[in-house]
Amino acid sequence: MSKKLFIETLGCAMNSRDSEHMIAELREKEGYETTDDLSVADLILINTCSVRERPVHKLFSELGGFNKKKKQGAKIGVCGCTASHLGEEIIKRAPYVNFVLGARNVSKICEVLHKDKAVEIDINYDESEFAFKDFRSSPFKAYINISIGCDKSCTFCIVPKTRGDEISIPDELILGEAKKVVAKGVKEIFLLGQNVNNYGRRFSGEHEKVNFTELLRRLSQIEGLERIRFTSPHPLHMDDEFIEEFAKNPKICKSMHMPLQSGSTKVLKEMKRGYSKEWFMNRVEKLRAECPDVSISTDIIVAFPGESDEDFEDTLDVVRRVKFDQLFSFKYSPRPETQAQHFTNVVDDEVASNRLSYLQGLNNEIIDEIHKKLVGNVYRVYFESLTKDNHVSGRSDNNVVIKVKGSEELLGEFKNVKITEIGRTILTGEIVA
Template sequence: MAMRKKFYIETLGCAMNVRDSEHIVAELTQKEGYEPTETLEEADLILINTCSVREKPVNKLFSEIGVFNKRKKEGAKIGVCGCTASHLGEEIIKRAPFVDFVLGARNVSKITKVLHTPKAVEVDIDYDESQYAFADFRSSPYKAYVNISIGCDKQCTFCIVPHTRGEEVSIPAELIVSEARRAARRGAKEIFLLGQNVNNYGRRFSGEHPRMNFTDLLKAVSEIEEVERIRFTSPHPLHMDDAFLQEFATNPKICKSMHMPLQSGSTRILKAMKRGYTKEWFLDRAAKLREMVPDVSISTDIIVAFPGETDEDFEDTMDVLERVRFEQVFSFKYSPRPLTPAQNYADQIPDEIGSERLSRLQARHGEILDEMKADRIGQVHEVYFEELRPGGMVAGRSDNNMLIQVEGSEELLGKTVPVKITEAGRTSHRGAVVA
């Protein structure tokens, strides 16, 4: 019997990249007869699914694929996929001639085509995959990522994503609900809806489809009997209207964790970023969330040292940090990206100032997390377990997205049980199952 071909895939970046990789795995295994391997040296096909949101991962790409080329077995192919593939295109093969094909983030469905086309470059950001029927694969049987849109219509001056994922197109609601229903019936009790701006859902469809906004979509998914939990990312603060917040607060299936990308606390900088909202609007939405859902967990993204950011602007960001007290912060120094207006702005901030501001922001947020820890000891949360951890531990997340580990076995996987927190940390906690 012939040996099946094997592939190795490395995924960088966001949850949408994770879902793109799942689509690639499904197409390769079900249509090309490949099977996955975690050992690069035995792979017949090596893939890296890239991220281009910041400069560092892009710079790392060529050294990474150089290492892959040295370690691969004879005859193995190397493919570069994702957002960096979208914006560099043919340049990748020019700089690294041993790369066999380049597949952009908007062209995932073409994986079986490029696999058989020498030096293929498929990076069309206008390509429409919104109704493509991907083969089915999920990396976890307990949680299902479901794309609800592709692309992004925002023009944030720091962001390269519209140039790598193209114009925003919503996936028809009936396809989303059907996919969520299939996943839930196969055991995925948690559905994770994905889009660059999920609460902008319904703005544009490919073809004629019934109008539906994100709030209505949440209601439709929650009507699937087997679905117990719904999460989503990323909503845009600009589109957090009262109807959306009301549905979030009152629908028992929607998990009470909200990612609200702040980017900057300065209204002046937010305008330069073309974010579309003010500091006051963001604080109003966060305060309303805390009022409607007292145990809500709010996470955010923050960029420090955006061009022209003064000390006063940075203090505005620190003020929002103090007033909202985010449970999680993804924070970065501004990174100039190609194809974005901000890379050409005057008043680029010196690196040492950016580093100092980032350190100060992260240090204060660490203190805030430490202040929260004491209140969490003794709390009881409903935890959905989905992962085995070393040392006889099982990990899962509470409704409000706290990572909690308990002693246990695979018998807990896929179950939601009450857990009492016994040890609280900054990013994860330990607990004991309540009998």
């Protein structure tokens, strides 16, 4: 009988891909199969996120629960970003944890498995050319890492401390991976990196100069590949060449994530984001001029230290002008090992909560207004998952999530769908010829 692996993944798409890598290594080299039932697992992994405070608190309560429910002799490993920054402390606080594996060390999963109390969290470890075994949780869409780490030093962000310096994965490896998944029937790839459009800044060894725009061009030559998505581009690196390629290349999905963080140039400076409100608006205008159907999503941090009412007004101004198709907003929370944790001009919590709810209310109004206009529109949808209410859901090229009545036979298919009903996060439609 095969050994059983239970894995819980928190956080972003990069963490999901790291989990796929660990599953692949454990399957091929150690004979593990995944299970959803924690009580039968021989190995329990929690792949953590530390971008926000809540997942870190959740980690220790979850670990306690896992320890109570696990079968005798089962091992527990803590992986990912929180593993990177807490390291040994995890084993001190939860001594039943068998090993700790940082976000930049996932290739060592089979090693640490056999070393009790191992802590592998070296953020300088270079996995950019590691030949991971292959496992994909979806047969329709494939995540592909194009870089590891981040070279920026945004003052609120812990990622450079958990994932280390940025290194690009050689384009020939990325192209090889993409060709392999397309040969298996995948029609959509999703490129991952902390700053995808900074691709090519540094490789591990000698390498020809290739930037992100060129990488997109090369990938789009792959026959059978229909869609390319990516996350996250950095507004600072959205040069004209990139925006023009994005607009004219039919394989690149017309949805762009542009993490604004704040609409105030003063706050952006404090955050060390490297761009101003004007630059951000200029890039949005260029993007919309080149590609009128593009959908734009963003991230906003509310109540960063020192954010005044005027600064917040600047954020609202950008939101009203851009009308983002999707907005992820959070109240600022200080993260360990970041510069901003030492900033003393903290915004009062009640003010912060009021700003967040105002922003979210405004965004909901905008989304409702955008969605109302979509009724009757026809989109080409790529179906990827079944919903609980006997529907099948997928995304349009510009990232509208749409469901239709149907079952498995639609999975992995492209269909034209007419929108019949709107919702805030998912629309309903019917297939048309």
